[in-house]
Amino acid sequence: MFWVPLLLLACAAAGLSCGRLCLAASRAAAQERSAGRGHELTxxxxxxxxxxxxxxxxxxxxxxxxxxxxxxxxxxxxxxxxxxxxxxxxxxxxxxxxxxxxxxxxxxxxxxxxxxxxxxxxxxxxxAGLAVPDGLGAGVTAAVRQVRAATAAVLALGTVAVLMPAQEHGAAGQVPVAVWFSLPLLLCVACLLIARVEVHPYTRWASPAGQRLLGALxxxxxxxxxxxxxxxxxxxxxxxxxxxxxxxxx
Structure with a gap:
């Protein structure tokens, strides 16, 4: 059962990074909902x-x-x-x-x-929801990078755990060690996929709503x-x- 601490470390990395990404994405979504409709740019x-x-x-x-x-x-x-x-x-x-x-x-x-x-x-x-607040776009980008790093860490820890000699299943029954590490890996991959679909790209100054108004000029x-x-x-x-x-x- 020497692989259990590695599993706990992988779960912690995945949970913390995905939580940060969810928080940053929720802030971005709230800012997008606040964008004014029918605003004519000066x-x-x-x-x-x-x-x-x-x-x-x-x-x-x-x-x-x-x-x-x-x-x-x-x-x-x-x-x-x-x-x-x-x-x-x-x-x-x-x-x-x-x-x-x-x-x-x-x-x-x-x-x-x-x-x-x-x-x-x-x-x-x-x-008005048209400009990017300080740190918002950078926060989402940093959170995505952190989830990617956590994904790599989970893969590395899982590989180490699988290659460790004399593995014992113990209370985990006959479930392979790789299956346990696939859970935090699945969490990271799912968060990255959702962020790719739901989180809009930000420029340095204009929010997605601001970009739409600029495109409609x-x-x-x-x-x-x-x-x-x-x-x-x-x-x-x-x-x-x-x-x-x-x-x-x-």
């Missing part, structure tokens, strides 16, 4: 779900440049033309530029992406929408693309 919401806070800053900068309220040079500098922001996002960009009225684009993007308006936007999208050539979805590379202005891609020489 430009900033589209940008956040597609590329996160930095994409919101990019869209704001491009919108201000197109409206001639911000001058963006191909060398990577932004100069304020109109110091009055039309919404919170634009005011955060102007605040990131600072009182000098001129700054490189990289620190502007960092400052605007970390500003309160973007955090408030993220909170609203999470509350009308196919149009509006530049700001294209920038929100695909980034600054989607703009038709080569000067803007060069400005955002510019890296200062050391």
């Amino acid at each position: 430009l900033y919401e589209t940008a956040f779900l597609s590329g996160g806070p930095s994409r919101v800053a990019d869209v704001t900068l491009v919108a201000m440049a197109r409206a001639r309220r911000l001058l963006i040079a191909h060398t990577g500098w932004a100069t304020v033309v109109d110091p009055v922001g039309r919404d919170d996002m634009e005011r955060s960009v102007l605040g990131a530029i600072g009182p000098a009225g001129q700054s490189r684009i990289a620190p502007i993007r960092l400052g605007a992406a970390a500003a309160d308006p973007v955090r408030a936007l993220a909170d609203r999208l999470v509350a 009308p196919a149009r050539d509006e530049e700001l929408t294209a920038v929100a979805v695909r980034g600054v590379r989607a703009t038709g202005d080569p000067g803007l693309r060069a400005a955002f891609a510019h890296r200062p020489r050391p």
Whole structure:
């Protein structure tokens, strides 16, 4: 009966890992049920779900440049033309530029992406079930990895137990040792199969409901929408693309 401790260890590994996966999956399902129906994405919401806070800053900068309220040079500098922001996002960009009225684009993007308006936007999208809460997608992925590791551990422990010499069935009757180890193995495999079917893939920013809304966006050539979805590379202005891609020489 020297294989019994190995069986207990295998059962513990399978039970703990599968329990963690079930808990993470239930949290993901609750977040999916809370997704708002009939929500129409704004430009900033589209940008956040597609590329996160930095994409919101990019869209704001491009919108201000197109409206001639911000001058963006191909060398990577932004100069304020109109110091009055039309919404919170634009005011955060102007605040990131600072009182000098001129700054490189990289620190502007960092400052605007970390500003309160973007955090408030993220909170609203999470509350609507359209954005991924911190740690949710990573928690599901980590739980799946843990179950896979537990599956490998159960197989290894079962192999060791079967190969141990002088096995005695004792109270277990004539049931082979491998059958006992097949129980935690079956639990792990079943959890992985259920997770593959039921747990939806998560991007870094958009939940499955958010991904559906992004996929339902009308196919149009509006530049700001294209920038929100695909980034600054989607703009038709080569000067803007060069400005955002510019890296200062050391």
